[in-house]
Amino acid sequence: SQKHLFTIVVLGxxxxxxxxxxxxxxxxxxxxxxxxxxxxxxxxxxxxxxxPQFEHHISQFIKLKTDEDRALLSSFLKLCSYYDGQYDQxxxxxxxxxxxxxxxxxxxxxxxxxxxALPPSVFIPVARNLKQHNYRKDKLIRLxxxxxxxxxxxxxxELAKDLGELFTEExxxxxxxxxxxxMVKNLMILRFxxxxxxxxxxxxxxxxxxxxxxxxxxxxxxxxxxxxxxxxRDVMQNxxxxxxxxxxxEPPVSLGAEDVRDEKVKVxxxxxxxxxxxxxxxxxxxxxxxxxxxxxxxxxxPKGSKTPTYAAAALYINNDRWSGVPFVLKCGKALDQQKTExxxxxxxxxxxxxxxxxxxxxxxxVQPNEAVYVKMMNKEPGLGMKTIISDLDLSxxxxxxxVAIPEAYESLILDALNGDHSNFVRDDELDAAxxxxxxxxKTIDRGEIEPIPYKFGSRGPVGVxxxxxKHGYTRSKQA
Ligand code: BG6
Numbered sequence: 001s002q003k004h005l006f007t008i009v010v011l012g013x014x015x016x017x018x019x020x021x022x023x024x025x026x027x028x029x030x031x032x033x034x035x036x037x038x039x040x041x042x043x044x045x046x047x048x049x050x051x052p053q054f055e056h057h058i059s060q061f062i063k064l065k066t067d068e069d070r071a072l073l074s075s076f077l078k079l080c081s082y083y084d085g086q087y088d089q090x091x092x093x094x095x096x097x098x099x100x101x102x103x104x105x106x107x108x109x110x111x112x113x114x115x116x117a118l119p120p121s122v123f124i125p126v127a128r129n130l131k132q133h134n135y136r137k138d139k140l141i142r143l144x145x146x147x148x149x150x151x152x153x154x155x156x157x158e159l160a161k162d163l164g165e166l167f168t169e170e171x172x173x174x175x176x177x178x179x180x181x182x183m184v185k186n187l188m189i190l191r192f193x194x195x196x197x198x199x200x201x202x203x204x205x206x207x208x209x210x211x212x213x214x215x216x217x218x219x220x221x222x223x224x225x226x227x228x229x230x231x232x233r234d235v236m237q238n239x240x241x242x243x244x245x246x247x248x249x250e251p252p253v254s255l256g257a258e259d260v261r262d263e264k265v266k267v268x269x270x271x272x273x274x275x276x277x278x279x280x281x282x283x284x285x286x287x288x289x290x291x292x293x294x295x296x297x298x299x300x301x302p303k304g305s306k307t308p309t310y311a312a313a314a315l316y317i318n319n320d321r322w323s324g325v326p327f328v329l330k331c332g333k334a335l336d337q338q339k340t341e342x343x344x345x346x347x348x349x350x351x352x353x354x355x356x357x358x359x360x361x362x363x364x365x366v367q368p369n370e371a372v373y374v375k376m377m378n379k380e381p382g383l384g385m386k387t388i389i390s391d392l393d394l395s396x397x398x399x400x401x402x403v404a405i406p407e408a409y410e411s412l413i414l415d416a417l418n419g420d421h422s423n424f425v426r427d428d429e430l431d432a433a434x435x436x437x438x439x440x441x442k443t444i445d446r447g448e449i450e451p452i453p454y455k456f457g458s459r460g461p462v463g464v465x466x467x468x469x470k471h472g473y474t475r476s477k478q479a
Contacts (some may be wrong), residue, residue: 004038004140007103009096011126012117013043013082014057017146021177022060022117024098025081030076031069034414040103040448043082044096049252051449053395054082087122089426093133111140113416119225122160122344127260135163144173144416147238148229149425151432152441169427173416178239180408180415180422183366185340187246188255190364197362200346203325207359208269208472210245210343213331218284218292219309220454223300228443230307231331233279237437241268241331242425243366247342248317248327257421258400261429268432274440276449278471282310282461283451284334292334292456308444309333309450309461314471315436326471330464334456340366345473349377358389358476370396370405375476387478 008026010018029035049057055077064070083099085092100112106212114124114130123145135141145163150156163172176185191198200206213235219226226234245264252259281307285294295301295309310332316325346360361375373393380388396405415423425433443449451459469475 003419004417005107005109006039006106006111006113007100007109008039008113008115009100009134010041010043010115010117011130012045012119013054013120014047014049015117017117018043018045019057020061020407021407022115022413024062025413027059027062027073027076027409028407028410029414030079032410034410034417035381036076036109038109039079040107040109041080042096042099043080043101044085046084046086048084049082050415051082054080062262083434087118087129088125088258090129090133093129097134104139109139110140112136113144114141115144115413117146118213119240121252124159125164127166134347139169141167142173142416142419143171144175144413146175148233149174149430150434151229151233153431156430156434160430164427168417173412174420174425174430175412176238176242176425177408177412177426178242178366180412181366181471182405182411183372184243184246184282185366185411185423186372187243187262187364191247192251192445201344202321203323205346207345207347207474208326208328209329210246210330210341210345210468210473211240211247212329212339212341212343213240214335214337214339215333216335218334219295219298219301223295223296223298226309226438227301227305227307228324230441231311231333232313232437232441232444233310235331236311236313236329237433238425239435240331241436243342244315244327245331245429247344248322250321255422257424260422261426265429265432267317267319268429268436270322271436272318273438274313274315274438276440276443277454278315279311279313279440279449280461280463281308281312281444281449281451282332282454282464283307283452284309284332284456287456294456295334306444306451308449310335310451312460312467328468328471328473330460330468332454332460334454335459336459338368340352348409354387356387359474362366381397394398 010022012018027039043054045060058080059073062073064073083096085096114128118126150159153320191201191405216269248264248267250264283295286292286297296305312330314326314328342364345360348359349357357377365371373391375389375391377387378390380386411424452463454461
């Protein structure tokens with residue numbers, strides 16, 4: 001467990017994120033003995049809930065497999081309590097403060113972790129109230145914040161400035177939960193601990209890199225939130241760009257948070273803003289069988305909205321390692337499958353000794369079914385000298401049988417408790433990511449890019465195949 005004993009306060013406890021991610025992750029840490037048994041967890045939000053309602057709310061997404069799990073859940077719930085109050089009322093935060101102090105007296109905690117699982121509109125009012133009423137010089141303070149961090153470069157800077165007046169960069173932990181995923185955390189090891197990968201990781205050998213995020217679900221009731229943001233702000237500006245920086249960064253001086261983040265910022269600063277020529281967008285319509293409604297049929301979506309639910313963009317990193325190599329980022333909702341993967345496609349073999357060749361690829365599958373596999377040419381077994389494409393396959397389910405892969409949120413909350421910033425987004429990193437996306441977002445917001453319709457459950461808008469082909473990707477001609 002940690003050097004400090006924390007009191008954890010979840011602001012926005014009645015919300016979706018808290019019930020689906022935050023509390024299940026806290027339970028996971030508790031179950032695996034990463035959380036001190038004396039840790040007190042306080043929930044705060046506007047909704048009035050009695051004890052049974054609160055317990056139901058925070059445990060409904062916790063998976064319980066055994067009787068032992070059930071017993072653990074009941075001990076976990078004993079650590080949790082709930083307080084309702086307004087987000088803009090100082091007196092309610094004073095009341096919360098009394099509850100925190102009481103919890104601290106019972107546990108002996110010397111540190112506080114504020115977890116802001118809040119809608120953007122109340123973000124700053126809550127941060128102000130926390131600073132004014134719940135900030136103690138004699139306690140170590142850490143603050144976890146969740147996206148959206150603004151809508152564009154300007155609003156993100158404004159938010160950073162307002163938050164920066166209240167809390168120091170040292171105190172702030174900006175979550176991008178993709179940085180907590182097992183295979184994303186594996187990227188630096190794959191690249192910097194393997195000569196066979198590290199030495200070919202450059203424009204001399206690599207033709208293009210595809211980073212793909214696909215979801216089967218549509219916006220399903222979140223349409224109101226989603227429509228303001230769109231897929232580029234929701235997924236590409238954060239999750240996909242974060243993956244890109246880890247794929248492309250130079251080796252850091254050390255694994256320390258500042259060294260790692262220095263290198264990530266550099267990559268982002270080498271990327272010119274996405275242009276109109278290098279993007280296509282889409283919006284989903286009803287499914288073929290009519291069972292799944294189209295985006296515009298979601299009652300929470302404004303009529304005639306042109307918000308993209310799909311986007312594919314080609315980015316270029318203008319440095320010595322990557323100059324000319326397209327990084328194609330693709331993301332979309334309501335597609336044919338759920339999958340996140342990184343596909344590194346190598347150049348063609350130059351010699352014409354053999355025929356029927358396909359390009360080498362290294363594929364890192366983030367989810368589902370974590371895996372790393374390498375597509376390579378092999379001799380087809382038998383008497384001839386025919387080539388056949390084959391896989392060197394490291395599928396986690398078979399190689400690391402019975403090893404539980406931690407949830408991203410567990411990993412990140414634990415990092416925050418341990419004071420490790422390496423998997424959190426630094427202020428200048430966020431700024432650089434917005435610089436890449438803001439101009440194209442403005443063009444889209446002005447309605448200058450028409451989203452191409454695609455059917456719910458399909459592979460995405462027509463034109464995507466041509467788009468990726470134009471940016472270098474060659475589908476294997478072999479089976
Ligand atoms: C969130 C987005 O950040 O990530 C959602 O707001 C998306 O729209 C989610 O569904 C995907 O996360 P995961 O971990 O389920 O892949």
